[in-house]
Amino acid sequence: MVKRKAAGQISSDEDRMYTDIYDAVMGHRLPPQTKLTELGLCEIYGLARHSVRKVLAQLAEDGLVDLLPNRGAYIASPSPQEGSEMFELRQALERLVIHNVAEQAPATKLAHLKDMVRHEREAWNKGDRPTWIRLSADFHVELAKLSGNALLTDILRRLVSRTTLLIASIESPGQNVCSFDDHLDILSKLEAGDKTGALKSMARHLSDCAQRSAKTEEKRFDLRSALMQS
Amino acid sequence: MVKRKAAGQISSDEDRMYTDIYDAVMGHRLPPQTKLTELGLCEIYGLARHSVRKVLAQLAEDGLVDLLPNRGAYIASPSPQEGSEMFELRQALERLVIHNVAEQAPATKLAHLKDMVRHEREAWNKGDRPTWIRLSADFHVELAKLSGNALLTDILRRLVSRTTLLIASIESPGQNVCSFDDHLDILSKLEAGDKTGALKSMARHLSDCAQRSAKTEEKRFDLRSALMQS
């Protein structure tokens, strides 16, 4: 469950709308550039327009939707440029995460993460893609929590959402983009007290993800240019 | 001037309110924990309450005010814990900034920054503390812009605001907390192509700032405990 800061109380319906859209985006039932009309969401969730706008603002803040003035809310579609910026940032931030966890976090806390990876694998095996994608993202956020830096966790949480949105738009279901094997590898390095190894594993993991998403975006671009010629 | 993303158009009055409060906080004319009542701000800026609430939400998003449900908006007062978290993050992010600027940015772009530092020194010499603090913060943001990573710039901008708020609450006007000498040092290292040196200068600069703010916060705490005994 995604936590948000106190900014006017949050009704349970608003919370539901947020997570619904989040899940729908991650399961790419809501493809990028889909328009979300306020009135439509009002009817679906029985909320006042004001509340809908509040949730949309939160989604925009987390980078999941783009809010165009006088034109409405659209599911975000990160450009390749933004994609590489995200991963560059994540490299810097998750390096700090690993550093702090390796230095400070007790090994007992890592058990929780191992459970998560187990569930990740289960979801993958069952073909439950939305759950898998969500857990795959949560792994990085939960790891960040162990760093003890709340600010870092919050920023990384948003960044992971955006990254996941990027990945969710990839249409190759056979390819696993953010492997639980990698996650398990990072965990075992941390358990063994091998900080340098953990740093390397994380760096490679992120670099792999970045490359994969960049490649598929390139493919998408080629496809478009191919259509242009016809 | 602080740029914000498109999220419903921004009237010039709303913009003015944002920058006014920003400046007032930085010049510590608005000390932490000061309450900002909506109606008061409405009268001052001739805005509707709705607009005021929108700006307050933005300020909260940037970490300058705390928004307590049903209790109103208060100028934020970062705890020592948050303070150290901020600087830890800035160390990681600004290392990335320096790295990118050293690798990519053309030296000609650095001229602009040199001008800024000049103005910084002027403001300091004139005793214009608000302007100095603002320029001192802007230096880091403008440097981040040269990194070419818009996401990084945006995150760092908020972080710098929060840091500056922390620093602004320090009551020793004689002490310069974020020296332009340091800024100049970083610039010259970058100009000379000395990436390692620039990284070190930046790291030391931030570490100095962190230490100073931590020290004064400790002092404040002592003062409070002293009052408790009376």
Add this chain to the structure above:
DNA sequence: CAAGAAGTGATTGTTGACAATAATAGGGGG
């Protein structure tokens, strides 16, 4: 006299109506 409870005033949160803007469809001129 102190502590707690109820009432009052001030402040925030929400709802619905109105205004402004952008997307769409239809018609006239080139």
Add this chain to the structure above:
DNA sequence: CCCCCTATTATTGTCAACAATCACTTCTTG
């Protein structure tokens, strides 16, 4: 036949009144 201009419709942005909540004063009671 295509393009541009205008009218209509749909959607977003803003405003003002209403409801809920909180802070404070006053009154009662042990």
